[in-house]
Amino acid sequence: MSGPNLPHTPRPDAEAFERDMRARFVTRENLAKLFHMVMPHLREGQRTLVYILSQSDRIGHFTLEPQILDSLYGDSYDRIIIVTAPWDRPGTNALVPSCYGDRFVWVQTDDEVILAMAFIDGGLADLKLFHLLLSSPRLTIVDFFKKMVEGVEPKLISLPGAAREKGHAQLRGIGLDPGAPFAYFHMRTAKYRETMTHHGHRTASIETYRPSIRRILDAGYQVVRLGEKGLEPPDWFSDGYFSLPDALPDLPPQERAADLAVLADAAFGTAQNSGPIWVAAAFGTPTLRTNTPYEHLNLPYTRDLSLFKRYRDDRTGRMLPYREILERRLPAVIRSGDYKKLDITVVENSTEEIDAATEEFLEMLAGGPSRLPPDDYRRFLALGRAYEKEIAEDPWFVKETLDFYSHAHPFGDFSGKILDSAPGFLD
Numbered sequence: 295m296s297g298p299n300l301p302h303t304p305r306p307d308a309e310a311f312e313r314d315m316r317a318r319f320v321t322r323e324n325l326a327k328l329f330h331m332v333m334p335h336l337r338e339g340q341r342t343l344v345y346i347l348s349q350s351d352r353i354g355h356f357t358l359e360p361q362i363l364d365s366l367y368g369d370s371y372d373r374i375i376i377v378t379a380p381w382d383r384p385g386t387n388a389l390v391p392s393c394y395g396d397r398f399v400w401v402q403t404d405d406e407v408i409l410a411m412a413f414i415d416g417g418l419a420d421l422k423l424f425h426l427l428l429s430s431p432r433l434t435i436v437d438f439f440k441k442m443v444e445g446v447e448p449k450l451i452s453l454p455g456a457a458r459e460k461g462h463a464q465l466r467g468i469g470l471d472p473g474a475p476f477a478y479f480h481m482r483t484a485k486y487r488e489t490m491t492h493h494g495h496r497t498a499s500i501e502t503y504r505p506s507i508r509r510i511l512d513a514g515y516q517v518v519r520l521g522e523k524g525l526e527p528p529d530w531f532s533d534g535y536f537s538l539p540d541a542l543p544d545l546p547p548q549e550r551a552a553d554l555a556v557l558a559d560a561a562f563g564t565a566q567n568s569g570p571i572w573v574a575a576a577f578g579t580p581t582l583r584t585n586t587p588y589e590h591l592n593l594p595y596t597r598d599l600s601l602f603k604r605y606r607d608d609r610t611g612r613m614l615p616y617r618e619i620l621e622r623r624l625p626a627v628i629r630s631g632d633y634k635k636l637d638i639t640v641v642e643n644s645t646e647e648i649d650a651a652t653e654e655f656l657e658m659l660a661g662g663p664s665r666l667p668p669d670d671y672r673r674f675l676a677l678g679r680a681y682e683k684e685i686a687e688d689p690w691f692v693k694e695t696l697d698f699y700s701h702a703h704p705f706g707d708f709s710g711k712i713l714d715s716a717p718g719f720l721d
Contacts, residue, residue, distance in 0.1 A: 297690035298623040298632065319411045320428070325421075328408055332375050332424065335399045340372035342424040348412040350378040351385040353553070354569025355431055357451070360394055361576045362438040365449045367427075368397070375399045375424070379409055381547050388547035389554055393451040393576075415695075432591070432695050439593045443703050448595055450578045453558040461555025465518070468541040476516035478556045478563035478579070479507065480570040483522060498566060498585040498642050500525045505649040506564060506584075507531060513656060518556050520570050562659055564652065567592055582655040583706075585643050588625040590696050594706030599658060601651040601709040604641040604716070613641075615719050616674070620681040626696050650711040658707070665710035673720045678702035 332344050345363055349355040356378075363374055380402045381388040391400045403409065416428030429437070442448065453461075462472040470476065483497050508531070510517055516534040519525070523539045542552060557563070557570060558577040565571045566585045574581050580597035587603050594600060605614045605624060619625070627633055633640060643651075654665050664671070682702040685691040701708075713719055 297688070297694070298627050298636070319407060319414060320416060324407055324411070327405065328377070328411075328426070329421075329423075331377060331401050331403060331408070335373070335375050335401065336423055337373065341370065342373045342375060343367055343371040343427060344375045344377065344424050345427045345429070346377045346409065346412040348379050348409040349431065350381060351383040352569055353385075353387050353390065354572040356387065356390050357393075357569075357576050358572040359431060359434055360391075360398060361448065361451060362434055363427075364394065364398075364451075365446060366438060366441060368449060371397075371425075373397055373399060375401060377401045377403060377408065380404050383547075386547040387550040387553055389457050389551055390573075392454050392457055393554070430695075435591050436695055436698050439591065439700060440698055442593065442595060442705070448576075451576045453554055453577070457551050458555055458558070460549075461551035461553075464542060464552040465536075465555060468536055468538075470516055470518055470536050472555065472559060474516060475514060475561050476518055476556075476559075477510050478560040478565070478570070478574065479503070479517050479519040480521050480563065480565040480568065481519075481525070481585075482566050482568045483525060501527070502642060502645045502648055503564070503584075504530075505645055506652040507535065509649060509652050509656070510564070511535065515561060518560075520553055520556060521568075562655070564648075571598075580659065582651060584648050584651065587640055588619060588701065589628075590625055590699050593700040593703065596706075597659070598706040599651065599655045599664065599709055600706055601643055601647060602712060603643060604712070606639045606641050608637040608639055613716060614638075615716070615721060616677055617721070620677060623685075625681075625699065625701075626685075626691065626694070647711050647715075650714075651709045654709055654711065664707040666708050666713070667710070670710070670713065670720055671708060674708055675702065675704060677720070 336342055343363065347355065347359050360376060367374065374397060376398060378400060391398065411428060413430045414428045415430050415433050419426045419428065465472045481498055481500060481503065483499070507517055511531065511534050516536070518536045518538055520538050523543060526537055538552060538556065554573070557574045557579060560574070560579050563571070563574050563579060563581045564584060565574070565581050567583060567587070567589065571581050571583060575596045578596055583594060583598055583600040585603055586592065586600050605619050606612070607614060624638065627636070658664060678699055678701040682699040685699065686697045688697070691697045
């Protein structure tokens with residue numbers, strides 16, 4: 295089978311799209327504009343890499359892509375210049391660049407043509423005065439994960455003292471004590487980027503986290519939520535729980551220190567696969583990854599525990615075992631509408647599952663093992679490896695840059711809770 299068995303719908307040809315993008319944007323005129331932007335930041339005798347990052351308003355990409363550059367290329371270059379969209383756009387955390395030190399130089403531009411070049415996979419080009427890496431976010435991430443599987447260690451980032459001091463002052467201002475233990479909490483609902491309807495299978499409801507949050511509070515941690523405004527119901531916790539977007543609404547990009555202080559200094563976090571988990575990972579903060587769909591590009595490289603969603607065949611009402619999820623190529627489905635076409639529902643974790651995984655994660659952080667038996671973990675990885683071997687030989691997956699499967703590799707742990715309700719899940 296070539297890719298997910300979706301009903302036929304008109305779809306742009308990836309190779310034709312790539313050729314068109316290169317023809318339109320990688321021109322002598324546009325390269326001259328790019329030269330003009332970076333020339334003031336070149337230094338004689340210094341090896342320099344230039345990379346275009348357009349999604350500066352998405353904290354996950356704004357943090358992860360530079361971390362990847364540092365991890366893969368930092369030892370080969372004296373200076374890394376990142377060309378980005380302006381930092382005054384809504385959703386941008388303009389303090390992220392300060393976490394990367396003096397070797398990184400940041401050039402802001404509103405030139406949409408130059409920014410569009412961030413999505414072209416053109417490889418590494420020697421332009422004499424500097425090297426230009428043209429790599430789409432997906433290819434950048436895939437290359438990083440493949441190199442990690444080969445043994446490359448990700449370089450962690452650190453929060454500068456000034457940003458930490460500002461962030462801690464903001465947290466004290468809302469009543470949180472940054473000197474006492476706290477955990478971060480992030481979740482994505484359908485309110486996130488409401489005009490984008492493709493991510494519904496990655497959302498959840500806050501009510502299902504109530505016992506989990508209670509358990510974390512009772513363990514002696516404060517809890518601070520990041521993300522969307524107004525998610526908590528009226529009877530939500532008030533003892534040591536804080537909603538940062540409601541307590542500090544509409545902070546301008548240069549003032550969003552509290553977000554970074556929370557992700558850098560939290561003892562751990564509970565979150566879904568969205569931007570903040572990658573910021574936490576860049577700081578080395580471990581995360582309980584709840585409500586996680588099976589996805590190709592989700593390699594948990596800190597001390598993380600993943601609690602995956604279940605997949606239901608709506609034609610039969612049957613929950614799918616892992617082997618069948620892979621056989622149907624469902625990890626390659628990235629749009630909610632496509633799940634509907636396949637008559638598949640991606641089922642949220644239950645209240646009980648999240649609470650049990652939270653208990654498991656707290657025990658792991660205290661030095662205990664995952665509750666998933668070692669034989670089951672090996673079976674989980676073996677199924678993933680077999681799937682990755684098949685897709686690596688499939689032209690559709692290669693063309694889509696999806697010929698890598700994160701869960702074929704021993705990074706992070708898989709919660710044993712799922713086997714309680716589905717003991718044959720890994721058969």
